[in-house]
Amino acid sequence: MKELKILAVIATLVGITYYGIEPYAHHVMHPEVKAADFTFSDLKNVDTKLAGNVTNGQVLVEANCIACHAIEKAGHPAMMPNADAAASYGVVPPDLSHAGRMYDKNYLANFIFDPVSAMHLSHKYPVGGTKTFPMPSYNWMTGQEIMDVVAYLQSISPKVKEGSEANKASFEAACGRCHSMKYGQLEATTPVDTIKTYMGATPPDLSQYIKSRGEHYLHGFINDPQVLLAGTSMPRVGLNEKAQEEVIAYMEETGDRKKAEREATGINVMIYTFIFAMLAYLWKRKIWSEVH
Amino acid sequence: MAEFKQADSLYEWFDQRLGIDKFVKVMMTEYWIPKNINFLWAMGVLLTVMFTILLVSGIFLLMYYKPDMNMAFDSVNYTIMQEVGYGWLFRHIHAVGASVVFLIIYIHMFTGIYYGSYKKGRELIWISGMLLFVLFSAEGFSGYMLPWGQMSYWAAYVITEIFGGIPVIGGDLVVWIRGNFYVSDSTLTRFFMLHVLLIPMAILGAIVVHFYALRFPHVNNEEGEFFDFDKEADKYLAGDKKGSKVVPFWPVFLSKDFFVLGFFLLFFFYLTFFHYDFAMDPVNFDKADGLKTPAHIYPEWYFLWSYEVLRGFFFEIAGVSGKSLGLIAFAIANAIFFVMPWLDRSPMVKPANQRPYFKYWFWFLIADLIVLTVYGKLPPTGANAWVGFVSSMTFLVLFIALPFITKAEAKKVGGK
Numbered sequence: 061m062k063e064l065k066i067l068a069v070i071a072t073l074v075g076i077t078y079y080g081i082e083p084y085a086h087h088v089m090h091p092e093v094k095a096a097d098f099t100f101s102d103l104k105n106v107d108t109k110l111a112g113n114v115t116n117g118q119v120l121v122e123a124n125c126i127a128c129h130a131i132e133k134a135g136h137p138a139m140m141p142n143a144d145a146a147a148s149y150g151v152v153p154p155d156l157s158h159a160g161r162m163y164d165k166n167y168l169a170n171f172i173f174d175p176v177s178a179m180h181l182s183h184k185y186p187v188g189g190t191k192t193f194p195m196p197s198y199n200w201m202t203g204q205e206i207m208d209v210v211a212y213l214q215s216i217s218p219k220v221k222e223g224s225e226a227n228k229a230s231f232e233a234a235c236g237r238c239h240s241m242k243y244g245q246l247e248a249t250t251p252v253d254t255i256k257t258y259m260g261a262t263p264p265d266l267s268q269y270i271k272s273r274g275e276h277y278l279h280g281f282i283n284d285p286q287v288l289l290a291g292t293s294m295p296r297v298g299l300n301e302k303a304q305e306e307v308i309a310y311m312e313e314t315g316d317r318k319k320a321e322r323e324a325t326g327i328n329v330m331i332y333t334f335i336f337a338m339l340a341y342l343w344k345r346k347i348w349s350e351v352h
Numbered sequence: 353m354a355e356f357k358q359a360d361s362l363y364e365w366f367d368q369r370l371g372i373d374k375f376v377k378v379m380m381t382e383y384w385i386p387k388n389i390n391f392l393w394a395m396g397v398l399l400t401v402m403f404t405i406l407l408v409s410g411i412f413l414l415m416y417y418k419p420d421m422n423m424a425f426d427s428v429n430y431t432i433m434q435e436v437g438y439g440w441l442f443r444h445i446h447a448v449g450a451s452v453v454f455l456i457i458y459i460h461m462f463t464g465i466y467y468g469s470y471k472k473g474r475e476l477i478w479i480s481g482m483l484l485f486v487l488f489s490a491e492g493f494s495g496y497m498l499p500w501g502q503m504s505y506w507a508a509y510v511i512t513e514i515f516g517g518i519p520v521i522g523g524d525l526v527v528w529i530r531g532n533f534y535v536s537d538s539t540l541t542r543f544f545m546l547h548v549l550l551i552p553m554a555i556l557g558a559i560v561v562h563f564y565a566l567r568f569p570h571v572n573n574e575e576g577e578f579f580d581f582d583k584e585a586d587k588y589l590a591g592d593k594k595g596s597k598v599v600p601f602w603p604v605f606l607s608k609d610f611f612v613l614g615f616f617l618l619f620f621f622y623l624t625f626f627h628y629d630f631a632m633d634p635v636n637f638d639k640a641d642g643l644k645t646p647a648h649i650y651p652e653w654y655f656l657w658s659y660e661v662l663r664g665f666f667f668e669i670a671g672v673s674g675k676s677l678g679l680i681a682f683a684i685a686n687a688i689f690f691v692m693p694w695l696d697r698s699p700m701v702k703p704a705n706q707r708p709y710f711k712y713w714f715w716f717l718i719a720d721l722i723v724l725t726v727y728g729k730l731p732p733t734g735a736n737a738w739v740g741f742v743s744s745m746t747f748l749v750l751f752i753a754l755p756f757i758t759k760a761e762a763k764k765v766g767g768k
């Protein structure tokens with residue numbers, strides 16, 4: 061059939077062009093980078109095999125952490141309003157209620173030992189530099205003590221219902237001190253001017269980042285921002301895989317709220333269009349049989 | 353004034369006053385189209401439908417869109433995409449439609465070139481078609497700015513900047529187009545006006561001219577055959593439908609177009625719902641920021657080939673800067689298709705593959721345009737810059753050579 065040949069030629073030319081300007085160009089502009097590492101294997105300061113003691117952990121946390129951090133779920137409200145906390149530390153220290161649930165155990169232990177190296181921010185806070193990170197290093201604690209703190213944080217972490225609720229909670233706890241989510245009516249806990257001074261860059265509103273960056277990029281970026289945006293001031297936050305998926309799911313729920321509706325409508329529209337196309341075909345056959 | 357007898361039916365009442373019978377005959381049932389055509393002749397009807405779809409979806413968007421630098425982004429991405437019932441559907445249809453319409457325009461245009469449908473009486477069809485191409489380009493470009501995303505902003509910045517290369521008036525011209533020294537609110541509001549008023553009106557006018565220009569020379573056919581339409585039409589009306597070389601626009605020609613349209617819409621809706629990234633660039637979901645240049649700036653896919661011609665000249669030749677050379681080449685690239693009927697010196701109206709020399713020219717051009725399009729998107733560094741230069745030169749050389757190639761062809765075939 062001649063017409064099918066013509067169609068094949070056009071499809072080939074369009075296919076080649078499409079391949080060049082989409083998958084191929086994308087591959088050139090965004091080269092593949094190393095895969096996300098949810099074991100945070102570069103962090104080795106604390107022996108995470110030690111079994112933590114929850115009671116001792118509680119003592120350590122109450123003595124060391126709640127001066128800065130709220131832990132609402134354990135009955136420790138914030139010491140001061142957000143604006144004051146932001147003014148004192150540069151950024152509002154996050155509520156630690158969900159910390160045990162969200163952060164990878166290895167990351168959390170090493171973060172307490174030395175926040176700057178765990179967050180991959182040594183370029184911003186070099187050893188012996190003038191700037192100091194607002195949260196102290198607890199490298200004076202023994203490995204056992206750090207694991208006690210971790211065990212305690214894990215023990216108080218609330219059970220949240222999977223789905224939207226967990227997704228939102230994870231986003232607020234992990235990103236909410238810096239990033240707003242306007243389309244989800246969430247405002248960053250740290251005021252925007254303060255956070256800019258603290259970070260040296262304004263954390264963008266993430267409402268549409270699921271669309272502008274896409275899931276694949278976010279998956280790698282959140283796991284380790286330095287890999288995709290070398291030198292950025294955004295810290296590695298150390299989420300375990302599940303929490304990270306929840307964060308991305310929340311970004312999709314707010315940024316692409318109509319996805320389910322779109323896909324369902326799409327199927328229906330295509331079915332109806334197919335029926336139209338078939339009817340048009342039969343009609344054409346009938347009409348043309350008279351002239352051929 | 354003519355005598356009006358009492359009408360027996362509502363239809364007759366209108367017919368007396370509007371001549372419906374006659375009108376339908378002239379426009380539809382006795383508007384003759386050659387029978388010997390393939391689905392490529394359905395592209396014009398596809399384009400008419402696509403334009404209607406863009407118009408209707410655009411009107412819906414217009415009800416919620418806010419042409420203001422501070423509100424545009426959220427009015428599109430929040431209000432339209434999330435709050436308004438099925439607002440997302442209109443946006444997807446509009447944005448994907450604007451992209452797909454160019455695919456069809458290019459197929460339509462190169463069908464015309466392939467079958468030689470731009471010469472021997474069809475010059476005005478061709479020129480009005482090119483006018484539509486330019487108007488649609490302006491419509492696409494102005495529309496792309498409206499969501500006020502990063503790519504809206506920076507593509508507008510780069511493209512308006514091009515006019516700065518024009519000698520003497522360049523600098524002032526850029527400011528005049530933008531309404532400011534940089535791309536700003538005033539740029540957005542004027543592009544909004546162009547996009548929803550002036551250019552759509554001009555498009556409607558150009559469509560009328562295009563259709564009218566088709567009337568007397570008639571549509572070409574698969575073999576480029578010239579025949580007496582009146583004679584063939586009489587044959588058809590006398591009942592020899594199978595023997596006649598023509599068919600009426602309605603219902604015969606349109607029945608085939610609807611069939612092609614059906615399958616085209618299937619493809620279109622697949623893209624609209626499930627594969628829209630190519631038309632709604634992810635980068636454009638970042639709000640415009642005049643202080644933050646994106647790593648890669650590129651126009652929409654349908655401008656890539658001419659954009660690459662612009663970028664292709666990246667070094668000075670004989671004392672003329674690369675920028676100026678690129679600008680000249682870009683101007684030529686955008687204008688050259690208009691004079692296609694006069695560059696082709698061969699009288700042959702035949703499908704390219706039946707023309708001894710033109711066939712090579714045609715397929716060379718297609719290949720070159722694909723290379724230009726692909727490299728128009730890639731970063732212009734290293735070897736890419738040279739591919740760009742060579743393919744841009746090839747483009748120009750092809751058009752310089754066309755009169756000579758076709759002249760030689762005319763000689764070879766002896767004026768047939």
Ligand code: HEM
Pocket residue numbers: 403406407408409410411413414417428443446447449450451453488489491492493495496497498499547548552632
């Ligand atoms: C006259 C009818 C039209 C009206 C009233 C209209 C109206 C609009 C409006 C209000 C927008 C902004 C909302 C949005 O970005 O989605 C828009 C966007 C746009 N329009 Fe149109 N439009 C018309 C025709 C066209 C045509 C014929 C084209 C194709 C060449 C076109 C191409 C675009 C593009 C590319 C965008 C940007 C879409 C996006 O990024 O989402 N428009 N139009």
